[in-house]
Amino acid sequence: xxxxxxxxxxxxxxxxxxxxxxxxxxxxxxxxxxxxxxxxxxxxxxxxxxxxxxxxxxxxxxxxxxxxxxxxxxxxxxxxxxxxxxxxxxxxxxxxxxxxxxxxxxxxxxxxxxxxxxxxxxxxxxxxxxxxxxxxxxxxxxxxxxxxxxxxxxxxxxxxxxxxxxxxxxxxxxxxxxxxxxxxxxxxxxxxxxxxxxxxxxxxxxxxxxxxxxxxxxxxxxxxxxxxxxxxxxxxxxxxxxxxxxxxxxxxxxxxxxxxxxxxxxxxxxxxxxxxxxxxxxxxxxxxxxxxxxxxxxxxxxxxxxxxxxxxxxxxxxxxxxxxxxxxxxxxxxxxxxxxxxxxxxxxxxxxxxxxxxxxxxxxxxxxxxxxxxxxxxxxxxxxxxxxxxxxxxxxxxxxxxxxxxxxxxxxxxxxxxxxxxxxxxxxxxxxxxxxxxxxxxxxxxxxxxxxxxxxxxxxxxxxxxxxxxxxxxxxxxxxx
Ligand SMILES: Nc1nc2c(ncn2[C@@H]2O[C@H](COP(=O)(O)OP(=O)(O)OP(=O)(O)O)[C@@H](O)[C@H]2O)c(=O)[nH]1
Ligand SMILES: [Mg+2]
Numbered sequence: 001x002x003x004x005x006x007x008x009x010x011x012x013x014x015x016x017x018x019x020x021x022x023x024x025x026x027x028x029x030x031x032x033x034x035x036x037x038x039x040x041x042x043x044x045x046x047x048x049x050x051x052x053x054x055x056x057x058x059x060x061x062x063x064x065x066x067x068x069x070x071x072x073x074x075x076x077x078x079x080x081x082x083x084x085x086x087x088x089x090x091x092x093x094x095x096x097x098x099x100x101x102x103x104x105x106x107x108x109x110x111x112x113x114x115x116x117x118x119x120x121x122x123x124x125x126x127x128x129x130x131x132x133x134x135x136x137x138x139x140x141x142x143x144x145x146x147x148x149x150x151x152x153x154x155x156x157x158x159x160x161x162x163x164x165x166x167x168x169x170x171x172x173x174x175x176x177x178x179x180x181x182x183x184x185x186x187x188x189x190x191x192x193x194x195x196x197x198x199x200x201x202x203x204x205x206x207x208x209x210x211x212x213x214x215x216x217x218x219x220x221x222x223x224x225x226x227x228x229x230x231x232x233x234x235x236x237x238x239x240x241x242x243x244x245x246x247x248x249x250x251x252x253x254x255x256x257x258x259x260x261x262x263x264x265x266x267x268x269x270x271x272x273x274x275x276x277x278x279x280x281x282x283x284x285x286x287x288x289x290x291x292x293x294x295x296x297x298x299x300x301x302x303x304x305x306x307x308x309x310x311x312x313x314x315x316x317x318x319x320x321x322x323x324x325x326x327x328x329x330x331x332x333x334x335x336x337x338x339x340x341x342x343x344x345x346x347x348x349x350x351x352x353x354x355x356x357x358x359x360x361x362x363x364x365x366x367x368x369x370x371x372x373x374x375x376x377x378x379x380x381x382x383x384x385x386x387x388x389x390x391x392x393x394x395x396x397x398x399x400x401x402x403x404x405x406x407x408x409x410x411x412x413x414x415x416x417x418x419x420x421x422x423x424x425x426x427x428x429x430x431x432x433x434x435x436x437x438x439x440x441x442x443x444x445x446x447x448x449x450x451x452x453x454x455x456x457x458x459x460x461x462x463x464x465x466x467x468x469x470x471x472x473x474x475x476x477x478x479x480x481x
Contacts (some may be wrong), residue, residue: 001234002267002305008037010307013078016071027059027074034078042237042268047085047275055081079306087274087281088298102130103282103295105254106141108226111190111198115225117216117251119243120204123259123285124231125155128201129162130285130293131229131257136168141196146171146186148179148219149203159201166290169195179203183219202226206454208243227254229282234258234265241269244277253277259285262292270301304348339438341399344431345391348384389417390427402428 012033016022031052038048058077059070083089106112114131116124125147132143145163147170149155156173163170171186183200190198200223205212220228230253232240240258247253256277258270261284273281284294333343390397393416398404405413410424417424 001261001263001265001270001299002041003264005037005041005267006307007325008040009078009305009396012037013071013075013306016074017069019071020069022070022074027056030074031056031059038256038271040266042266044238044241044268044272044276050275051081051085075306079302081296082302082305084298085161085271085275086298086301104135104227105231106135106139106197106226111144111187111195113187113190113223113225114199115220115223115228116199116201116231117253118202118204118231118246119208119215119233120206122204122231122233123257124204125149125159125162125201126288126290127229127231127257127259127283127285127293128199129166129168130161130290131283132163132168132197132199133290134293135197136166142194143197143199144171144186144190144193144195145169145181145199145201146189147173147201148182149201150177150179150182151203155203169193179215180218180222183222187223198223208246208250216251222277225254227329228252229255229257230279231257231259231285232258232269234267234269234284235260235263237266237268239389239423241272241276244273244279245269248277248279253279255280257281257283257285258296261294262286267305271305273321274323337439339431341391341394341431341434342396342403344434345388345399345456348388348391350387384420386417386423387427387430390414390419390424393417402431 012030016026016030019026033054034055035048039045043051055074055077058081059074104114116122116128117311126283128145133143135141136143145168146160147159160170160173160455162168171182171189174182174185177185179202186198186200189195200219202216202219203212203434228251230244232243234240236243244256256273258273258281261270270281270284273279281296284296285287286294323358329346333339382481390413393413394405398409398413405424405428410421414421414424
């Protein structure tokens with residue numbers, strides 16, 4: 001659903017992430033493009049305005065975390081603001097949410113009444129069956145479905161057929177009964193039959209009219225639904241939002257199910273819904289089949305829209321894991337072309353703190369290709385530990401002046417670290433290589449050398465240097481000024 005929006009936001013934001021420093025004008029220009037992209041996706045104007053204002057303010061005000069670029073910070077800000085706009089909590093990555101927590105609220109005495117409302121053809125009946133099926137399979141609830149649609153021919157039969165398909169009981173049809181009467185019978189049946197949930201499917205109308213509303217109100221007052229779900233078609237864009245608004249005003253809804261998300265809707269409805277109506281999207285209909293129903297997780301959807309989850313988690317990790325002061329010092333030294341074994345040790349430790357190495361390296365935008373060239377053995381945490389042990393077995397002086405380390409010292413270091421002289425040699429060679437790179441980088445001024453380091457001269461050797469060059473907000477050490 002969000003393909004085009006994802007493309008546009010992606011190109012605007014990845015441009016930002018590739019840069020070092022950002023001026024307020026850069027941010028403003030990017031925000032203009034983001035604004036256009038959102039409007040093209042059919043997001044309500046007021047929602048877009050609010051969004052841009054919030055992001056702009058934060059992008060200027062927020063202290064940029066060292067070790068990520070301002071551009072990457074902006075991506076994170078946009079992401080968090082998107083999550084909020086979708087009704088979520090940005091600190092929740094949305095990973096471990098079950099159906100219940102984001103889905104139907106059943107915290108009420110049984111039988112819990114759920115009322116389905118919406119315009120004609122929005123997908124109420126199909127969604128009723130999907131939800132009933134889901135509650136029965138996943139939540140082990142006994143569900144009774146009741147069709148209150150006496151207007152469209154064979155509407156009650158449609159629900160009965162769907163019920164048979166998914167193994168959910170439907171209230172027997174009595175010809176000629178009116179909606180309120182049927183609802184009353186449904187309630188009685190739900191109580192006597194000891195059902196956990198009773199789901200009422202109502203009739204749709206072409207537009208919201210008074211007759212329809214007063215009928216729905218009568219039903220609502222009778223069944224006292226714990227959840228009143230508006231089913232609305234994502235393909236109708238802003239109309240879906242207007243529909244939700246008026247249903248909410250007149251009937252009072254507790255949540256929204258957005259259907260036909262599998263179609264080529266531009267996404268505006270999904271994006272504006274929460275902000276305009278104040279009601280959460282709870283579920284997404286993603287197809288005609290009975291299992292084509294998804295819980296709506298703001299963080300996940302925002303991630304999908306932005307398509308830059310990698311940058312977002314990079315920033316998150318950087319914020320929590322990097323030892324700024326050490327990184328600063330290291331950077332300053334590298335800037336001077338200095339790189340002794342202590343620096344190498346500091347880098348190794350920095351890398352390990354960041355957690356899964358391949359994961360984190362893969363997250364750095366633009367380095368994906370380079371990463372592929374690194375032998376996976378070089379990324380093995382065990383080999384990092386080994387390197388660390390070797391350096392830690394050296395005397396402070398040896399660490400500063402590696403030339404001191406001759407045969408007998410190597411022997412001692414190998415024994416001390418539980419490795420071999422060959423391992424010590426390898427590390428020294430790696431260090432020498434990195435030192436050379438640092439010097440060369442000083443001359444070349446940053447990223448160019450980094451690329452050379454990754455491509456040319458043995459990726460393993462370049463690894464430490466690369467981490468030292470995690471994109472930084474400004475100036476040193478990467479030299480992008
Ligand atoms: N592609 C797709 N089709 C859907 C989805 N939900 C419902 N449909 C289809 O939309 C059509 C109408 O669905 P219904 O469930 O009958 O809609 P309704 O709101 O009950 O319609 P009325 O009772 O006439 O107001 C059916 O052909 C469904 O299969 C969805 O999420 N994706
Ligand atoms: Mg129907």
